[in-house]
Amino acid sequence: MFAAIKQFLRGLPALPTSWQNRVIKDVPLLAVDLELTSLNVNTAKITSVGWVEGKNNSINLSRCFYSVTRAKGDYAQSPVIHGITEEDAAAGMHIREVLKVLCQYADTHLWLCHNASLDLGMLERVFHQTGIDCPDIVYLDTLQLAVYQLKKHHEVLPPNSATLSVCRQRLDLPAAPAHNALDDAMATMQLWFAQNHALNGNREVKIGDLLHTRALSVRKMKKI
Template structure:
């Protein structure tokens, strides 16, 4: 009963917290970088294959707190193994999706979420949370793809269709290329990209969270 009351309280109280967190120095707050592997791009009919997250605290990636879950309830992988390399054998060794969602839900109270393509991944997560009966209201959400789009637009760059992929964005900051792509490596890659973006935009000056939205 207490857990339900806390979830309800969190859902309704957070708007005031949101306002405070947006005015915070972006280098002094905690983040959770999340990446998903999916069976497709339609959040209403496709499935989450895996979830991974990477915490950032005070500009440091917390390697020991990273998590990676494979969803053993995926009903149809379709052609998705071509992209993420997860086959039915890997799926069988995973865990129920709700187990991963509950672990993630426990971290949402005090961290800003970061995605590379928030619209896609958060769309899937929001539906999954609803199906699991979990109330969710993150402090705020940042999108490294959106951050890069705005940064390039301010500089007057022509933004090509493929210039906002995770690998393309990382290349502009001379970050190394990851050869193995899965939810955990992509979450790590996104975390590194975010830190590079924030430092590039701030140029050593204070930078508020709201300036990255």
């Protein structure tokens, strides 16, 4: 309780006490990515979902998920950008079924997203629309962590300096395929491993130790 009060006074996210002292290398991770028809969380449709599990600098390739999802209406530039057509979507899973599986990770895994406000904002909206009760999600945003690191060296951030591909290049990671939800989820997991090493080296770090970066927070998914 006192830790939460200190966080509030310092303007930091209110991370549940049960998470704060967990050593990051021991925490199961879930990198999640969505492909959308637009960047507007109020109107966009989810065209595909991908995620992958990992832990302690290791990706579990046997625990990957990818599916195109069924959605009605205008697909905007998705056929061009993501290669997903309306015909592909018609054969995909219903988003409700995907979300039922995904929300099972909320209590157990630290979620990794690159641009969490977009992906988790979209998920929050669709969880509400489908009536699925998802627990709150503890997450780390690799984009925000990149911004934290960049601000140590730049008063004004260079254009496009925090995109997933540029963040990977800056940390000498190889180029990765883009615009596929599973590929992007894997690329985000790899980016986190590299960021953690750059920030902490081989030190044993607890989840609460990252609160000052403002890249780690909690997304409330339940309706109030």
